Amino acid sequence: MRILIAEDNNALREGLCDLLAGDGHDCHPAADGLTARALFDAAPFPVVILDVVMPGMDGLSLCRHIRSTAPHSQILILSARGECFDRALGLELGADDYVAKPFDPAELRARIKGMARRAGGPPIGETQFQMDDLWIDPLRLTARRSGEDNIPLNPRELAVLRLLYRHAGIPVSRNTLFDECWGRDYFPNSRALDQYISALRQRIERQPRQPRIIETVRGIGYRYPR
The missing domain is CATH 1.10.10.10 (Winged helix-like DNA-binding domain superfamily/Winged helix DNA-binding domain)
Incomplete structure (x- = not known):
């Protein structure tokens, strides 16, 4: 499954890519919101992981943009901010799930597995x-x-x-x-x-x-x- 990972922390971004690539996912990293938006607009991703605080374009604004252009993409908000605030606002803007930092890698993998299953989509023979x-x-x-x-x-x-x-x-x-x-x-x-x-x-x-x-x-x- 193609996954867009928008996270400005280099170590965490690389760690997420390694973690999810180990499950067979095709991970595409972005260090800022504008880069992530350009990648998504070029070819929408079925699953997206977004940090809230990023340079260029914050994660919540990017979440709103993705949801307006690709209603079937699965979006997970990943942030160290206060859980109640982020979860409520993120879900209101169209996020499908939320995980607070620091997180349990096993829990994140399970969340992504469920999102990938829901994103599903047609087989390779029919989709890009x-x-x-x-x-x-x-x-x-x-x-x-x-x-x-x-x-x-x-x-x-x-x-x-x-x-x-x-x-x-x-x-x-x-x-x-x-x-x-x-x-x-x-x-x-x-x-x-x-x-x-x-x-x-x-x-x-x-x-x-x-x-x-x-x-x-x-x-x-x-x-x-x-």
């Missing part, structure tokens, strides 16, 4: 997903970077990206790519696959010769290194 700085939209068959034009994709290109995303960090063999993206009746041809991947890289990588989305794993196939 991110590979490095590229967003892929399966429904529209497009990919994009913030501030740039859409990159059209065909169904096979989408299938390749989705397969690599689902196996992030793990090499995907050439045979698996052929079976899943071309069909089991397709006769494998390594040269044809390499040419296909090379052409796709030219369109989606910032530096095709130093790919960050489709990495070659010699003797095996390809990998999204994450």
